[in-house]
Amino acid sequence: MVAAAFIGPGTVTTASVSGARFGYALVWTIVFAIVATVVLQEMSARLGLVSREGLGEALRNRFDNPVARYASVALVVSAIGVGTAAYETGNILGGAAGLATITGISASVWGPIMGLCGGVLLWTGRYKLIERVLVALVAVMGVSFLIDAILIGPDLGALAAGFVPSAPEGSVFPIIALVGTTVVGYNLFLHASSVQERWAGPDELGECRTDTVLSIVVGGLITLAILVTAAAVFPTGTELEDVGQMADQLEPVAGTYAKLFFSIGLFAAGFTSATTAPLAGAYATAGALGWDADLKSTRFRAVWGTILAVGVVFSAVGFDPVPAIVFAQVANGILLPIIAVFLIVVMNDRTTLGDYANSTAQNVLGGVVTLVVVLLGLRSLWTAIQDLLGLVGGL
Known part of the structure; x- marks a missing residue:
């Protein structure tokens, strides 16, 4: 579920652009992002498993001051609820683009079909079924992109050198983007709630941790x-404008099958994200508002249904989602550092967690990751504000 949520069209695009422009130099960034994600997601999963609270509920219940409580609720609903709706258009269009490449049928046709299929899957309210479908698609995605990487034949020496941290000129924003597409705010909400569906309690924490680490490493x-494939296909310094160039370039270099596998992987990435984003938005919103987070409850379905519908409609009519995404970036730029800090605080609450509270080592790791997340959040917020000012200036 976690891997399905953070490997979407945005990740495919970011990794492709980074590999084309900087070659293998930013491989180390992915390693750091994996470690950072494991640290935060493990805390989120432990919180949900031990306290039986979702992250939205925990955030809401920790504030006695009504102003602070309502502010936290408004921020969660804005950043996660509205944010996932804003990103949903891109998720659906990305997956539809993969199908369009394979079939020749327009993405505007495939978009609504994908949305309908995702809606039917979520409407079943059967967590195990949803999880199995997503796991299968992650497997398809993994096999597709790994086969491409093998077919393209990367430079193993340059790949090994990429594990040594470096920051080539102009790489600061791609580094932030690579980490930002892996350390995803709404994933923390999704994970804290979804572990309660799969595991009965803290006695199964070991299995939960293994599952968390494995899924994040796979992602x-x-x-x-994807990054390695782009680094091998394009000369270093190539400015890749969209992921479609990646698919087109694969065919003459590695054959038709390489392009086919990439397109299949892109579809799987789009569909999994288009399904998990509404689910995460529903969990976060329901928890923050104090609603029942039952997959079959009317209000829960109304939230994910609204998010999914926004993506379907906007993808079908060709709506430009940039203004909404800019708003989502601003809200998430504020929320992610707050959630990271909140996780550290709540995970030290021995009244709630007892022996499952953070150890000193976990606090140190969490503190380092949180500091980086705060810096990334500030940088993302500044970038989003600049984009917003640019949009206003262009009106």
Whole structure:
């Protein structure tokens, strides 16, 4: 579920652009992002498993001051609820683009079909079924992108050198983007709630941790395979404007099958994200508002249904989602550092967690990751504000 949520068209695009422009130099960034994600997602999963609270509920219940409580609720609903709706258009269009490449049928046709299929899957309200479908698609995605990486034949020496941290000129924003597409705010909400569906309690924490680490590492390997493929296909310094160039370039270099596998992987990435984003938005919104987070409840379905519908409609009519995405970036730029800090605080609450509270080592790791997340959040917020000012100035 975690890998399905953070490996979407945005990740495919970011990894492709980074590999084309900087070659293998930013491989280390993916390694750092995997470690950072494991640290935060493990805390989120432990919180949900031990306290039986979702992250939205925990955030809401920790504030006695009504102003602080309502502010936290408004921020969660804005950043996660509205944010996932803003990104949903891109998720659906990305997956539809993969199908369009394979079939020749327009993405505007495939978009609504994908949305309908995702809606039917979520409407079943059967967590195990949803999880199995997503796991299968992650497997398809992983196999597709890994086969491409093998077919293209990367430079193993340059790949090994990429694990040594470096920051080539102009790479600051791509580094932030690579980490930002892996350390995803709404994933923390999704994970804290979804572990309660799969595991009965803290006695199963060991299995939960193994599952968390494995899924994140698999997701990181998929991201790495995409970056490596782009680094091998394009001369270093290539400015890749859209992921479609990646698919087109693969065919003459590695054959028709390489392009086919890439397109299949892109579809799987789009569909999994288009399904998990509404689910995460529903969990976060329901928790923050104090609603029942039952997959079959009317209000829960109304939230994910609204998010999915926004993506379907906007993808079908060709709506430019940039203004909404800019708003989502601003809200998430504020929320992610707050959630990271909140996780550290709540995970030290021995009244709630007892022996499952953070150890000193976990606090140190969490503190380092949180500091980086705060800096990334500030940088993302500044970039989003500049984009917003640019949009206003262009009116």
